[in-house]
Each structure stands twice: as structure tokens, then as C-alpha cells.
Amino acid sequence: MPSSPWPFVMLFLLGCCALLGQSTFNHGMQLCQSAVTSSLVRQTDLVFAFIYQALFLNHPLTWYTLTGGSFVLCGALVDAVPKLVTELKSRGYIGNARAGRKVEC
Structure with a gap:
């Protein structure tokens, strides 16, 4: 103690x-208006963990950690991007005259 x-x-x-x-x-x-958007935002925790690991803990980023992190982020993107495109089309942000509007979270 x-x-x-x-x-x-x-x-x-x-x-x-x-x-x-x-x-x-x-x-x-x-x-956030969308579960897809919020799940992608949630994946930024991994990026910040790598930044904090390198800057504050002085722990080097190895190819092993970067490869694993890349797999996690790519898996999230493969899952979320088709859903995000479908959602943007249904809201009218893609595929018509309103395509110039920004998506807000």
C-alpha cells in the first residue's frame, strides 16, 4: 500500500x-444522425491510441501494430462505406441536384 x-x-x-x-x-x-457515421467516428480511437503511444509513451510503432490497426480500420470501412453510400442516396445527397450539400454529424 x-x-x-x-x-x-x-x-x-x-x-x-x-x-x-x-x-x-x-x-x-x-x-449524430446515423449509426454508420457514429461507428466510423468511433474507429478514430485506434488512430489516437497510436498517436498517444508514439508521442506520450515513447513506445515505437512497429509494423505489427500498424498492420493490425490497418486491418481493423479497413474492416470497418468495408462494412460502413456501402451503408453510408446507400444512406446518402436515400437522403438525396448523392445522385441528384442536391449532391453539393454536406453531411453533418
């Missing part, structure tokens, strides 16, 4: 920050 309360205070603050981050992320996902 630690002799001072400092590690427990830091763990508590870390938990509060994680709760706040997850709550705001969940609220943002509820504001």
Missing part, C-alpha cells in the same frame, strides 16, 4: 476525467 494518499487522489482524478470524456463522447454520438 502506498504511504501517501497521492496515488489514490490521482486515480480518482483519472476516473473523473475518463467519466467526463466518455459522457461527452456518448452525447456527441447521440447527436
Whole structure:
């Protein structure tokens, strides 16, 4: 057991920050109009994990981690892109005169 309360205070603050981050992320996902869009946004966690791994933890990005991450992202894109195209066509963003409008999340 630690002799001072400092590690427990830091763990508590870390938990509060994680709760706040997850709550705001969940609220943002509820504001998205599409489950496809929100699932693609969710996949950015992997990209940020790699960035944090390299910058803050000084852990090198190996070909093994990059290949695995690429498989995960490609799998998500293969699943989501056809659904996204179908959804955009049904809303009229693709295939008619309104194609210049932006999709909002």
C-alpha cells in the first residue's frame, strides 16, 4: 500500500476525467444522425491510441501494430462505406441536384 494518499487522489482524478470524456463522447454520438457515421467516428480511437503511444509513451510503432490497426480500420470501412453510400442516396445527397450539400454529424 502506498504511504501517501497521492496515488489514490490521482486515480480518482483519472476516473473523473475518463467519466467526463466518455459522457461527452456518448452525447456527441447521440447527436449524430446515423449509426454508420457514429461507428466510423468511433474507429478514430485506434488512430489516437497510436498517436498517444508514439508521442506520450515513447513506445515505437512497429509494423505489427500498424498492420493490425490497418486491418481493423479497413474492416470497418468495408462494412460502413456501402451503408453510408446507400444512406446518402436515400437522403438525396448523392445522385441528384442536391449532391453539393454536406453531411453533418
